Structures are given as structure tokens and as C-alpha cells.
Amino acid sequence: MKGKLPQKLKFQELKHVDLRRNHFEGSLPQGFTNAIYVFLQQNLFSGPIPDNISEMTQLTILDVSKNHLTGMIPSTICTMTALEVLSLRENQFSGQLPHCWGDIQLIRALDIASNNLSGQIPSSIGVLSFLEILSLSSNSLSGEIPSSLQNCKSLQSLDLGDNNLSGTLPLWIGNDSVRLWILLLRSNKLRGPIPKKWCNISTLHILDLAENSVSGVIPSCLGNLNSLTNTKNNWMTRASWDFNEQMIMVTKGREMEYSSTLGLVKIINLSSNNLTGEIPLGITNLTALGTLNLSRNYLTGSIPNEIGNMRWLETLDLSNNQLSGPIPDSISLLHSLSHFNVSHNNLVGRIPVGNQMQTLTDASIFQGNPLLCGKPLQSKCPGSDVGSDVPTMQSPDDDFQSELENLLFYCCGYVFGICGVWCTLWKKDAWGKAYFGFFKLV
Structure with missing residues (x-):
């Protein structure tokens, strides 16, 4: 109307x-x-x-x-x-x-x-x-x-x-009397480190501090956030009043508005800050987390091998940092992963293959890492066959020894084959006479 x-x-x-x-x-x-x-x-x-x-x-x-x-x-x-x-x-x-x-x-x-x-x-x-x-x-x-x-x-x-x-960032947010489920402080001018007291917020399942001036290291104790370590939906219980909470969050690479489905959303977004140090191993304990965005910081070190434990991850954005080392093979265990970005780091080696990684065909999510190789990048891994992105780990000496072994194998096969034919003709008189008679006719 x-x-x-x-x-x-x-x-x-x-x-x-x-x-x-x-x-x-x-x-x-x-x-x-x-x-x-x-x-x-x-x-x-x-x-x-x-x-x-x-x-x-x-x-x-x-x-x-x-x-x-x-x-x-x-x-x-x-x-x-x-x-x-x-x-x-x-x-x-x-x-x-x-x-x-x-x-x-x-x-x-x-x-x-x-x-x-x-x-x-x-x-x-x-x-x-x-x-x-x-x-x-x-x-x-x-x-x-x-x-x-x-x-x-x-x-x-x-x-x-x-x-x-x-x-x-206020220390009081981590007080025992505070039971926050959702904390969104993105796009402000907040500064300072993430208080370790915040690790005590056992109910927290959405934490968004993106686009501030937060500094220091990521507390490893964030891996103790109980609501992000189990897949049960313990969404807050409220009285039955007619009000749908609405929130806009960045996930899967774009802004999305959530309302009735907020109870299913589990996010940590620390992107676009001044965070330093390594990705803490403890954060891989958050096996129920759906989105982890640490992009546009100054993080160093390698991607933890245990990243594959975070089986419910749909979004993993580590782009625009200073990460080094290989992309762990355990990434391929993230069967729900639909948005992945590690561009503009110092990563090296072969891009893992298999499972969900086969669906991530956009080369831009790996660009800015000149020492990465394999699909979907055009750069082939050293020692790989034409059309293959699986690198061989052999040295030049190993390659020469392998070729020599192949040559000896074919020579021995040829000698044993000839000997087998002559032995058969020698044992069977009728076959031998027929065989040599054929050459006389010719």
C-alpha cells in the first residue's frame, strides 16, 4: 500500500x-x-x-x-x-x-x-x-x-x-561479568593491543576489529574462546519479542547483512590493522570458526600446519602480510573453504592440490608470491612434466641415475627376450627346422 x-x-x-x-x-x-x-x-x-x-x-x-x-x-x-x-x-x-x-x-x-x-x-x-x-x-x-x-x-x-x-580497546570487555556474544568495533580509530582478558569471553562468537589501529601480536589465548571450539549452536536465548537484530559484516570477500541467521555466524576479523608477529598456533583450536580474516597487517612467520584442523572455515584471508614458507598441505582438508586469499606475501613452493583446493581457480588469490608455483598459476613447479603441476623432488644426480636404471632395464629385457627365443628353438627340433628352413627358402 x-x-x-x-x-x-x-x-x-x-x-x-x-x-x-x-x-x-x-x-x-x-x-x-x-x-x-x-x-x-x-x-x-x-x-x-x-x-x-x-x-x-x-x-x-x-x-x-x-x-x-x-x-x-x-x-x-x-x-x-x-x-x-x-x-x-x-x-x-x-x-x-x-x-x-x-x-x-x-x-x-x-x-x-x-x-x-x-x-x-x-x-x-x-x-x-x-x-x-x-x-x-x-x-x-x-x-x-x-x-x-x-x-x-x-x-x-x-x-x-x-x-x-x-x-x-577497553579492558572491561573481558570482565567476568560481561557475557558478549557479538562485538563489532570495525572502522574506528581504536588503538593499542588486543587485551588478553578478552580471551575470557567464553560466549563470544563474532569479533570484528577490522580497519582500526590495533597493534601488537594476536594473543594465542584467543584459541580458548569456547563458543568457537564447538559446532553446537548455543545462540543467546531471549524473550519472545518481535525484533530481528541486523548487522553488516565482511565475509566471503564482500559485505553481507545478517539478521535471522546471526546465530549461525562465527567470525574473527582483525584485518587492516597494525598487528605484528606470527599467526598464533592457538588460533587453530577454533575448529568451529567460519571466517578468519587477518589480511592487511604485518604478520610474519609461516602459516601453521595445523590450519587444517579448522574444518568449518568457509573464509580464510591472510593476504597482504609478510608471511613466508609453504602453504601447508593441510589446507586441502578444509572442505567448506569457498573464499581463500594468500596474495601479496612471501610464500614459496607448490600450491596444494586436492579436495576443495581444486575449486579455487582464481590465480589472483595467489599473486604477489613470486616463488609459488602450480595451478592455477602459470608458473610450473621445477621438475614437473609438461601439463603437470606436481613437482618432483629429485636432484640432477637423481635424474641421471634414474635414466641409467631405465636404460639397463630395457637392455636386460632385450637380451633375455632373445635368449628365450633361441633356447626354445634349440629345445624344439621341429620348430628349429621349420624356422631355419624358412630362411633357406628366402
Whole structure:
């Protein structure tokens, strides 16, 4: 449906309003004084949030995401004390966030992602003890991540990506009282090392720190993240409220939006930072991990031979580092691997063959490693036959000895064959007479 809503509708009598996924336009409808649920997402509504929104004192869910709403978020929204879910996602709200969040004690999901907000994250959000989902990504928020968020004892999902946040990675995220499942801080100005305390987050199954200034080594203890070492889907249990969390993440080489399938996603993305040192062996313990992206850092050393233990990997991106040595043959054990990139490193030797590696036919995923050879590259491995990419490991002396052995084998075969014929003719008189008689006739 499309067009403006009829003014004669008696909105004040409605308890449950669901107008989502239409083409309604104009300003937001008013008068939902007795409404409990209001779903207006994915329409064409424009203009500001009306000031009399404070009259909706019974409202528990307000979803106006994916419209064209503008202006500032009014502080009167904090008077809606029954509110449990507030989604203003994908609009054009500007200005700063209100500082009155402590008045909405029951709120469980707060999603204001993909707007034009600026300023700092209010510390008052930290008093929301029932808050489970906080998404403020894709804005222009600045300053440090407030330490008050550690007081949100129910917080399971924190998405602050694509902002201008600064400071070091917070230590408190690794506190025993924090039970994050999702931590997205990508595309900010965060710095410093990855705290080892973060290895204590046993529930964490999505960690995205890409495109920051994170430095130091990758803690080997990340291999202790329990939720990434087993394939059971222990997705967070929540009350049955009508809200689908949405997140944009980079996997399989492209940006993808996840919502209802978030529980199946297991990602570590540390790409485009200043990480140094080797790929820790401990990270290969994450046998349930689906995406590992360590590209565009300054990692050295070799790819661990145990990489083949990560049997559920679909994406493995180690490109644009300083890795050396061969590509382990155990890579061919990754039967789910569909996106693989080791370009622009210092890798050497034969590209492994077999299983899923046979499907990775794009030569660009290996380019920038001049000492790599084998399919799909055009460079043949030394000693391989024409049309073959499996290198022989023999030295020139071994090749000469092999040719000499072949020559002796054929000579001996020829001599024994002739001797066998003459012995037969000598033993059988009739055959001998017939054979030599043939030559006399000729």
C-alpha cells in the first residue's frame, strides 16, 4: 500500500499497529495513546519524531526503522518508561544522542544504527541493566567507548562499528561479568593491543576489529574462546519479542547483512590493522570458526600446519602480510573453504592440490608470491612434466641415475627376450627346422 494514512483512522483505540513494509509517506501518524506495539518500518515516512510521543506511555515496542525520518531524537522519548525495544535504524536523524537513557529502565534493544548522529556515547546508557542489544554503528560518533557500559549486565551484542571512536580497546570487555556474544568495533580509530582478558569471553562468537589501529601480536589465548571450539549452536536465548537484530559484516570477500541467521555466524576479523608477529598456533583450536580474516597487517612467520584442523572455515584471508614458507598441505582438508586469499606475501613452493583446493581457480588469490608455483598459476613447479603441476623432488644426480636404471632395464629385457627365443628353438627340433628352413627358402 502507498500514500498518506487517512486522518479519520481512530489510532487512539488501537493496541497493536503493524504497517511495516508498505509505501506510506508523510509524517509519522500520531495518536497511538493506547498502543502497546507499533511497527512502521520500511515505509516512506519523513519529518521528525512528533513531540507528543511521550503520550504513548504503554508502548513496549516502537520500530520506525528504514524510513526517511529527520531531525534530532527528542529527549521526550525517555518518558516512555514501558519501552523495551526502540529501533530508529536507517533514517536521517542528526545531532547528539539524548542523555536521559537512565529513565528507560526496561529497554532491552536499542538500535539507532545508520543515521547521522555525532558527539559522544552518553554514559547514561550504562545504567540500562536489562539492555541486551546496543547498535550505534554507521554514524559519526566520537570519543572513547564509555566504561559505564560494563554495568549493562545483560549486554550480549555491542555494535559500535563505522564511527570515529578513539582510545584503546577497553579492558572491561573481558570482565567476568560481561557475557558478549557479538562485538563489532570495525572502522574506528581504536588503538593499542588486543587485551588478553578478552580471551575470557567464553560466549563470544563474532569479533570484528577490522580497519582500526590495533597493534601488537594476536594473543594465542584467543584459541580458548569456547563458543568457537564447538559446532553446537548455543545462540543467546531471549524473550519472545518481535525484533530481528541486523548487522553488516565482511565475509566471503564482500559485505553481507545478517539478521535471522546471526546465530549461525562465527567470525574473527582483525584485518587492516597494525598487528605484528606470527599467526598464533592457538588460533587453530577454533575448529568451529567460519571466517578468519587477518589480511592487511604485518604478520610474519609461516602459516601453521595445523590450519587444517579448522574444518568449518568457509573464509580464510591472510593476504597482504609478510608471511613466508609453504602453504601447508593441510589446507586441502578444509572442505567448506569457498573464499581463500594468500596474495601479496612471501610464500614459496607448490600450491596444494586436492579436495576443495581444486575449486579455487582464481590465480589472483595467489599473486604477489613470486616463488609459488602450480595451478592455477602459470608458473610450473621445477621438475614437473609438461601439463603437470606436481613437482618432483629429485636432484640432477637423481635424474641421471634414474635414466641409467631405465636404460639397463630395457637392455636386460632385450637380451633375455632373445635368449628365450633361441633356447626354445634349440629345445624344439621341429620348430628349429621349420624356422631355419624358412630362411633357406628366402
